[in-house]
Amino acid sequence: MDYRKSLNDILVRLFAHVLDIEEKCLKKGEFSDLTIKEMHIIDSIGIEKESSMSETAKELGITSGTLTIAIDNLIRKGYVQRNRSKEDRRVVLVKLTEKGSRAYRAHEDFHKDLVASVLEVLEDKEKGLLIKVLSNIDDFFKKKYHI
Amino acid sequence: MDYRKSLNDILVRLFAHVLDIEEKCLKKGEFSDLTIKEMHIIDSIGIEKESSMSETAKELGITSGTLTIAIDNLIRKGYVQRNRSKEDRRVVLVKLTEKGSRAYRAHEDFHKDLVASVLEVLEDKEKGLLIKVLSNIDDFFKKKYHI
DNA sequence: TAATATAATTTGAATATCAAAATATTTGAG
Protein backbone atom coordinates (compact mmCIF):
# COMPACT_ATOMS: atom_id res chain seq x y z
CA MET A 1 0.00 0.00 0.00
CA ASP A 2 1.23 3.48 -0.87
CA TYR A 3 1.23 5.37 2.40
CA ARG A 4 3.00 8.31 0.85
CA LYS A 5 0.26 9.24 -1.57
CA SER A 6 -2.58 8.64 0.90
CA LEU A 7 -0.90 10.64 3.62
CA ASN A 8 -0.10 13.55 1.34
CA ASP A 9 -3.63 13.74 -0.04
CA ILE A 10 -5.24 13.61 3.34
CA LEU A 11 -2.88 16.14 4.93
CA VAL A 12 -3.45 18.62 2.13
CA ARG A 13 -7.20 18.15 2.43
CA LEU A 14 -7.20 18.42 6.22
CA PHE A 15 -5.10 21.57 6.31
CA ALA A 16 -7.32 23.19 3.72
CA HIS A 17 -10.47 22.12 5.59
CA VAL A 18 -9.49 23.36 9.01
CA LEU A 19 -8.97 26.88 7.68
CA ASP A 20 -12.29 26.75 5.79
CA ILE A 21 -14.04 25.56 8.92
CA GLU A 22 -12.49 28.32 10.97
CA GLU A 23 -13.53 30.96 8.46
CA LYS A 24 -17.06 29.57 8.08
CA CYS A 25 -17.64 29.40 11.84
CA LEU A 26 -16.33 32.93 12.23
CA LYS A 27 -18.70 34.31 9.59
CA LYS A 28 -21.71 32.71 11.29
CA GLY A 29 -21.06 34.10 14.76
CA GLU A 30 -21.20 37.42 16.57
CA PHE A 31 -17.88 38.59 15.09
CA SER A 32 -18.65 38.17 11.42
CA ASP A 33 -17.08 41.52 10.55
CA LEU A 34 -13.65 40.02 11.30
CA THR A 35 -11.53 38.19 8.76
CA ILE A 36 -9.48 35.15 9.81
CA LYS A 37 -6.33 37.25 9.62
CA GLU A 38 -7.81 39.91 11.86
CA MET A 39 -8.82 37.19 14.32
CA HIS A 40 -5.25 35.92 14.36
CA ILE A 41 -4.02 39.42 15.13
CA ILE A 42 -6.47 39.59 18.04
CA ASP A 43 -5.18 36.20 19.17
CA SER A 44 -1.61 37.41 18.98
CA ILE A 45 -2.24 40.63 20.93
CA GLY A 46 -3.72 38.48 23.67
CA ILE A 47 -5.96 39.25 26.57
CA GLU A 48 -5.24 41.62 29.46
CA LYS A 49 -1.92 42.89 28.21
CA GLU A 50 -0.40 45.52 25.96
CA SER A 51 1.85 44.52 23.06
CA SER A 52 4.04 46.73 20.93
CA MET A 53 3.56 46.88 17.18
CA SER A 54 6.93 45.32 16.42
CA GLU A 55 6.51 42.47 18.92
CA THR A 56 3.12 41.65 17.46
CA ALA A 57 4.28 41.94 13.85
CA LYS A 58 7.21 39.63 14.57
CA GLU A 59 5.00 37.06 16.25
CA LEU A 60 2.66 37.11 13.27
CA GLY A 61 5.43 37.04 10.69
CA ILE A 62 4.32 40.22 8.93
CA THR A 63 5.92 43.65 8.50
CA SER A 64 5.05 46.56 10.79
CA GLY A 65 3.59 48.42 7.83
CA THR A 66 1.14 45.61 7.19
CA LEU A 67 0.22 45.51 10.87
CA THR A 68 -0.31 49.28 11.04
CA ILE A 69 -2.99 49.04 8.36
CA ALA A 70 -4.63 46.00 9.95
CA ILE A 71 -4.69 47.74 13.34
CA ASP A 72 -6.26 50.84 11.77
CA ASN A 73 -9.12 48.61 10.64
CA LEU A 74 -9.43 46.79 13.97
CA ILE A 75 -9.64 50.14 15.76
CA ARG A 76 -12.29 51.36 13.33
CA LYS A 77 -14.28 48.16 14.08
CA GLY A 78 -13.84 48.65 17.81
CA TYR A 79 -11.70 45.62 18.70
CA VAL A 80 -8.40 47.31 19.56
CA GLN A 81 -7.02 50.41 21.32
CA ARG A 82 -3.75 52.12 20.41
CA ASN A 83 -1.59 54.06 22.90
CA ARG A 84 1.91 55.46 22.84
CA SER A 85 4.24 54.07 25.49
CA LYS A 86 5.15 56.49 28.30
CA GLU A 87 8.62 55.01 28.73
CA ASP A 88 9.61 55.16 25.07
CA ARG A 89 7.54 57.52 22.96
CA ARG A 90 8.56 55.74 19.75
CA VAL A 91 6.72 52.62 20.86
CA VAL A 92 3.03 52.10 20.13
CA LEU A 93 1.16 49.70 22.41
CA VAL A 94 -1.98 47.95 21.27
CA LYS A 95 -4.49 46.22 23.47
CA LEU A 96 -7.89 44.59 23.10
CA THR A 97 -11.06 46.48 23.96
CA GLU A 98 -13.82 44.68 25.85
CA LYS A 99 -15.28 43.69 22.47
CA GLY A 100 -11.84 42.51 21.35
CA SER A 101 -11.55 40.36 24.46
CA ARG A 102 -14.91 38.77 23.76
CA ALA A 103 -13.78 37.98 20.21
CA TYR A 104 -10.57 36.48 21.63
CA ARG A 105 -12.54 34.20 23.92
CA ALA A 106 -14.94 33.17 21.17
CA HIS A 107 -12.00 32.14 19.02
CA GLU A 108 -10.41 30.30 21.93
CA ASP A 109 -13.67 28.42 22.51
CA PHE A 110 -13.85 27.48 18.87
CA HIS A 111 -10.40 25.90 19.09
CA LYS A 112 -11.25 24.11 22.31
CA ASP A 113 -14.42 22.72 20.75
CA LEU A 114 -12.64 21.61 17.63
CA VAL A 115 -9.90 19.82 19.51
CA ALA A 116 -12.35 18.24 21.95
CA SER A 117 -14.46 16.97 19.05
CA VAL A 118 -11.45 15.40 17.40
CA LEU A 119 -10.15 13.78 20.57
CA GLU A 120 -13.58 12.45 21.48
CA VAL A 121 -13.60 10.11 18.50
CA LEU A 122 -10.08 8.71 19.12
CA GLU A 123 -8.70 5.89 21.27
CA ASP A 124 -5.87 6.76 23.62
CA LYS A 125 -3.32 5.04 21.40
CA GLU A 126 -4.57 7.04 18.44
CA LYS A 127 -4.36 10.34 20.33
CA GLY A 128 -0.72 9.66 21.14
CA LEU A 129 0.07 8.82 17.55
CA LEU A 130 -1.66 11.94 16.23
CA ILE A 131 0.33 14.19 18.54
CA LYS A 132 3.55 12.42 17.66
CA VAL A 133 2.94 12.93 13.95
CA LEU A 134 1.91 16.58 14.23
CA SER A 135 4.92 17.36 16.43
CA ASN A 136 7.07 15.70 13.85
CA ILE A 137 5.66 17.90 11.09
CA ASP A 138 6.26 20.92 13.30
CA ASP A 139 9.88 19.84 13.86
CA PHE A 140 10.36 19.19 10.16
CA PHE A 141 9.41 22.76 9.42
CA LYS A 142 11.53 24.16 12.22
CA LYS A 143 14.63 22.26 11.18
CA LYS A 144 14.29 22.63 7.49
CA TYR A 145 12.89 26.12 7.20
CA HIS A 146 13.87 27.83 10.46
CA ILE A 147 10.51 29.23 11.49
CA MET B 1 -0.95 13.69 29.69
CA ASP B 2 -3.07 16.58 28.53
CA TYR B 3 -3.81 15.77 24.93
CA ARG B 4 -6.10 18.74 24.53
CA LYS B 5 -3.52 21.35 25.25
CA SER B 6 -0.80 19.64 23.21
CA LEU B 7 -3.04 19.16 20.24
CA ASN B 8 -4.37 22.69 20.35
CA ASP B 9 -0.92 24.26 20.62
CA ILE B 10 0.46 22.20 17.79
CA LEU B 11 -2.51 22.83 15.56
CA VAL B 12 -2.43 26.56 16.10
CA ARG B 13 1.29 26.75 15.37
CA LEU B 14 1.16 24.44 12.38
CA PHE B 15 -1.82 26.02 10.73
CA ALA B 16 -0.48 29.49 11.28
CA HIS B 17 2.84 28.61 9.69
CA VAL B 18 2.32 25.93 7.12
CA LEU B 19 1.51 28.30 4.28
CA ASP B 20 4.25 30.74 5.32
CA ILE B 21 6.76 27.95 5.19
CA GLU B 22 5.56 26.73 1.88
CA GLU B 23 5.79 30.29 0.58
CA LYS B 24 9.27 30.84 2.05
CA CYS B 25 10.49 27.62 0.52
CA LEU B 26 9.05 28.70 -2.79
CA LYS B 27 10.73 32.13 -2.67
CA LYS B 28 14.17 30.56 -2.27
CA GLY B 29 13.97 28.40 -5.36
CA GLU B 30 13.84 28.71 -9.12
CA PHE B 31 10.19 29.82 -9.05
CA SER B 32 10.44 32.78 -6.74
CA ASP B 33 8.16 34.91 -8.88
CA LEU B 34 5.21 32.71 -7.87
CA THR B 35 3.04 33.28 -4.83
CA ILE B 36 1.78 30.31 -2.87
CA LYS B 37 -1.70 30.83 -4.28
CA GLU B 38 -0.38 30.84 -7.80
CA MET B 39 1.45 27.61 -7.02
CA HIS B 40 -1.79 26.06 -5.83
CA ILE B 41 -3.44 27.09 -9.09
CA ILE B 42 -0.62 25.38 -10.97
CA ASP B 43 -1.12 22.32 -8.78
CA SER B 44 -4.86 22.32 -9.49
CA ILE B 45 -4.44 22.64 -13.27
CA GLY B 46 -2.19 19.60 -13.13
CA ILE B 47 0.34 18.20 -15.51
CA GLU B 48 -0.30 17.00 -19.05
CA LYS B 49 -3.95 17.94 -19.23
CA GLU B 50 -6.25 20.83 -20.03
CA SER B 51 -8.75 22.11 -17.44
CA SER B 52 -11.58 24.55 -17.91
CA MET B 53 -11.74 27.77 -15.93
CA SER B 54 -14.88 26.78 -14.03
CA GLU B 55 -13.59 23.29 -13.15
CA THR B 56 -10.39 24.80 -11.83
CA ALA B 57 -12.12 27.61 -9.93
CA LYS B 58 -14.48 25.13 -8.30
CA GLU B 59 -11.64 22.85 -7.27
CA LEU B 60 -9.83 25.81 -5.71
CA GLY B 61 -12.95 27.24 -4.06
CA ILE B 62 -12.64 30.66 -5.73
CA THR B 63 -14.86 32.51 -8.22
CA SER B 64 -14.13 32.43 -11.95
CA GLY B 65 -13.48 36.17 -11.87
CA THR B 66 -10.72 35.71 -9.34
CA LEU B 67 -9.24 32.89 -11.40
CA THR B 68 -9.33 34.93 -14.63
CA ILE B 69 -7.08 37.56 -13.07
CA ALA B 70 -4.72 35.00 -11.57
CA ILE B 71 -4.45 33.20 -14.90
CA ASP B 72 -3.67 36.52 -16.66
CA ASN B 73 -0.69 36.88 -14.33
CA LEU B 74 0.43 33.26 -14.73
CA ILE B 75 0.33 33.65 -18.51
CA ARG B 76 2.35 36.86 -18.29
CA LYS B 77 4.92 35.01 -16.17
CA GLY B 78 5.04 32.13 -18.63
CA TYR B 79 3.58 29.30 -16.56
CA VAL B 80 0.22 28.78 -18.27
CA GLN B 81 -1.37 28.74 -21.73
CA ARG B 82 -4.97 29.67 -22.45
CA ASN B 83 -7.04 28.24 -25.34
CA ARG B 84 -10.69 28.24 -26.25
CA SER B 85 -12.32 24.82 -26.51
CA LYS B 86 -13.17 23.67 -30.03
CA GLU B 87 -16.25 21.75 -28.88
CA ASP B 88 -17.79 24.58 -26.87
CA ARG B 89 -16.53 28.04 -27.69
CA ARG B 90 -17.70 29.43 -24.34
CA VAL B 91 -15.21 27.23 -22.54
CA VAL B 92 -11.64 28.35 -21.91
CA LEU B 93 -9.06 25.63 -21.34
CA VAL B 94 -5.87 26.30 -19.43
CA LYS B 95 -2.78 24.14 -19.39
CA LEU B 96 0.74 24.32 -18.00
CA THR B 97 3.66 25.33 -20.17
CA GLU B 98 6.98 23.46 -19.88
CA LYS B 99 8.00 26.00 -17.22
CA GLY B 100 4.68 25.47 -15.47
CA SER B 101 5.25 21.73 -15.42
CA ARG B 102 8.66 22.22 -13.85
CA ALA B 103 7.11 24.41 -11.14
CA TYR B 104 4.47 21.74 -10.56
CA ARG B 105 7.13 19.12 -10.02
CA ALA B 106 9.14 21.34 -7.65
CA HIS B 107 6.05 21.83 -5.51
CA GLU B 108 5.32 18.10 -5.62
CA ASP B 109 8.83 17.45 -4.30
CA PHE B 110 8.25 19.75 -1.34
CA HIS B 111 5.22 17.69 -0.35
CA LYS B 112 7.04 14.41 -0.91
CA ASP B 113 9.81 15.58 1.40
CA LEU B 114 7.35 16.51 4.11
CA VAL B 115 5.49 13.23 3.93
CA ALA B 116 8.71 11.21 3.85
CA SER B 117 9.91 12.94 7.00
CA VAL B 118 6.65 12.09 8.75
CA LEU B 119 6.64 8.45 7.69
CA GLU B 120 10.28 7.83 8.46
CA VAL B 121 9.73 8.01 12.23
CA LEU B 122 6.78 5.61 12.20
CA GLU B 123 6.51 1.83 12.43
CA ASP B 124 4.56 0.14 9.66
CA LYS B 125 1.70 -0.55 12.03
CA GLU B 126 1.55 3.12 12.99
CA LYS B 127 1.46 4.23 9.37
CA GLY B 128 -1.74 2.30 8.77
CA LEU B 129 -3.27 3.64 11.95
CA LEU B 130 -2.30 7.23 11.08
CA ILE B 131 -4.08 7.09 7.74
CA LYS B 132 -7.13 5.67 9.48
CA VAL B 133 -7.09 8.34 12.19
CA LEU B 134 -6.67 11.20 9.74
CA SER B 135 -9.41 9.84 7.49
CA ASN B 136 -11.73 9.66 10.48
CA ILE B 137 -11.00 13.27 11.35
CA ASP B 138 -11.59 14.30 7.76
CA ASP B 139 -14.96 12.47 7.70
CA PHE B 140 -15.85 13.95 11.02
CA PHE B 141 -15.23 17.48 9.76
CA LYS B 142 -17.34 16.80 6.69
CA LYS B 143 -20.25 15.67 8.83
CA LYS B 144 -20.03 18.27 11.57
CA TYR B 145 -19.22 21.34 9.50
CA HIS B 146 -20.59 20.34 6.07
CA ILE B 147 -17.51 21.29 4.11
C1' DT C 1 25.56 67.49 20.58
C1' DA C 2 25.46 65.20 16.36
C1' DA C 3 25.39 60.81 14.14
C1' DT C 4 23.20 56.51 14.39
C1' DA C 5 19.78 53.31 15.62
C1' DT C 6 15.10 52.10 16.50
C1' DA C 7 9.80 52.14 16.19
C1' DA C 8 6.17 53.17 13.66
C1' DT C 9 3.63 55.10 9.74
C1' DT C 10 3.00 56.32 4.99
C1' DT C 11 3.39 55.47 0.15
C1' DG C 12 3.34 52.98 -4.08
C1' DA C 13 2.78 48.70 -6.22
C1' DA C 14 1.29 43.93 -6.74
C1' DT C 15 -1.77 40.17 -5.62
C1' DA C 16 -6.29 38.33 -3.92
C1' DT C 17 -10.88 38.41 -3.46
C1' DC C 18 -15.99 38.91 -4.34
C1' DA C 19 -20.48 40.33 -6.35
C1' DA C 20 -22.66 42.08 -10.08
C1' DA C 21 -22.72 43.49 -14.87
C1' DA C 22 -21.43 42.52 -19.50
C1' DT C 23 -20.24 39.44 -23.41
C1' DA C 24 -20.29 35.34 -26.10
C1' DT C 25 -22.05 30.97 -27.02
C1' DT C 26 -25.04 26.98 -26.54
C1' DT C 27 -29.33 24.71 -25.50
C1' DG C 28 -34.07 23.87 -25.43
C1' DA C 29 -39.10 25.01 -25.79
C1' DG C 30 -42.47 25.96 -28.82
Place this chain on the structure above:
DNA sequence: CTCAAATATTTTGATATTCAAATTATATTA
Protein backbone atom coordinates in the same frame (compact mmCIF):
# COMPACT_ATOMS: atom_id res chain seq x y z
C1' DC D 1 -35.98 27.04 -36.86
C1' DT D 2 -35.93 30.90 -33.71
C1' DC D 3 -35.64 33.26 -29.58
C1' DA D 4 -35.47 33.05 -24.59
C1' DA D 5 -32.96 30.96 -21.04
C1' DA D 6 -28.90 28.87 -19.46
C1' DT D 7 -23.98 28.56 -19.24
C1' DA D 8 -18.90 30.00 -19.35
C1' DT D 9 -16.05 33.52 -18.94
C1' DT D 10 -14.38 38.21 -18.48
C1' DT D 11 -14.77 42.85 -16.85
C1' DT D 12 -15.60 46.23 -13.37
C1' DG D 13 -15.53 48.37 -8.98
C1' DA D 14 -14.57 47.76 -4.36
C1' DT D 15 -11.90 46.14 -0.33
C1' DA D 16 -8.16 43.55 1.89
C1' DT D 17 -3.45 41.93 2.28
C1' DT D 18 1.10 42.30 1.61
C1' DC D 19 5.90 44.12 1.01
C1' DA D 20 9.86 47.30 0.36
C1' DA D 21 11.36 51.72 0.64
C1' DA D 22 10.84 56.43 2.16
C1' DT D 23 9.57 59.31 5.97
C1' DT D 24 8.86 60.91 10.72
C1' DA D 25 9.66 60.86 15.53
C1' DT D 26 12.26 59.52 19.36
C1' DA D 27 16.17 57.43 21.88
C1' DT D 28 20.95 56.12 22.32
C1' DT D 29 25.75 56.64 22.00
C1' DA D 30 30.23 58.20 20.66
